[in-house]
Amino acid sequence: EAAVTQSPRNKVAVTGGKVTLSCNQTNNHNNMYWYRQDTGHGLRLIHYSYGAGSTEKGDIPDGYKASRPSQENFSLILELATPSQTSVYFCASGDRDFYAEQFFGPGTRLTVL
Amino acid sequence: QQKVQQSPESLTVSEGAMASLNCTFSDRSSDNFRWYRQHSGKGLEVLVSIFSDGEKEEGSFTAHLNRASLHVFLHIREPQPSDSALYLCAVSIPTGGNNKLTFGQGTVLSVIP
Numbered sequence: 001e002a003a004v005t006q007s008p009r010n011k012v013a014v015t016g017g018k019v020t021l022s023c024n025q026t027n028n029h030n031n032m033y034w035y036r037q038d039t040g041h042g043l044r045l046i047h048y049s050y051g052a053g054s055t056e057k058g059d060i061p062d063g064y065k066a067s068r069p070s071q072e073n074f075s076l077i078l079e080l081a082t083p084s085q086t087s088v089y090f091c092a093s094g095d096r097d098f099y100a101e102q103f104f105g106p107g108t109r110l111t112v113l
Numbered sequence: 114q115q116k117v118q119q120s121p122e123s124l125t126v127s128e129g130a131m132a133s134l135n136c137t138f139s140d141r142s143s144d145n146f147r148w149y150r151q152h153s154g155k156g157l158e159v160l161v162s163i164f165s166d167g168e169k170e171e172g173s174f175t176a177h178l179n180r181a182s183l184h185v186f187l188h189i190r191e192p193q194p195s196d197s198a199l200y201l202c203a204v205s206i207p208t209g210g211n212n213k214l215t216f217g218q219g220t221v222l223s224v225i226p
Contacts, residue, residue, distance in 0.1 A: 031212065035216075040218050041218055042117070042119075042201055042216030042217050042218045042219055043157075043201070043203075043214075043216040044216070045213060045214065045215075048213065058213070059114075059213075059215075090156065090157070094212055097212070098144070098145060098205070098207055098212055099145060099162075099164060099212070100212055101147075101159060101162065102159075102212060102214065104156045104157040105156060106155065106156045107155075107156055
């Protein structure tokens with residue numbers, strides 16, 4: 001069954017440290033997305049990708065980098081983590097079509113102390 | 114920039130009573146509307162997608178879109194306690210081959226037996 005998986009599921013990091021969140025999809029989708037979810041804000045788009053080697057800035061990219069080394073994998077990188085980046089992060093994948101559905105992973109809970 | 118607002122913030126209904134959720138968006142060129150459900154600590158589950166004015170039914174969920182009034186509604190027929198969750202509205206504007214969703218902040222639905 002097609003799926004989007006994320007690792008780790010929970011992460012505690014220290015301020016100033018580097019954090020990498022990983023996402024893998026078996027849907028063979030071209031597009032992949034990283035969102036964060038905070039109470040009162042719903043989900044907000046951080047970065048997205050059209051395919052291997054491509055990354056694009058979303059609505060709130062500051063403090064985040066992304067990497068898409070292959071069709072299946074999409075990483076979100078926090079070079080210098082800050083407490084304001086404490087959140088739940090969701091990865092999603094979807095076909096390259098405006099009306100295509102997005103399929104979401106289970107989320108990663110990140111706490112930056 | 115697109116703004117998406119949901120109301121009410123929380124809603125409590127009795128089992129079997131109709132539940133109605135509201136989503137207001139700001140950009141009339143929006144062309145892609147989705148309702149998601151998120152149980153506590155879980156990922157997002159798409160309930161219904163709608164792309165033109167009118168109604169779209171998926172099981173016990175009906176979406177009603179009126180772009181002139183900038184509203185998309187979700188009606189849940191005969192909700193069960195298992196439908197207690199966070200409901201998220203997402204809206205997208207045509208921008209080439211991707212599907213950048215803007216989410217509302219969500220409505221917490223509680224269904225009491």
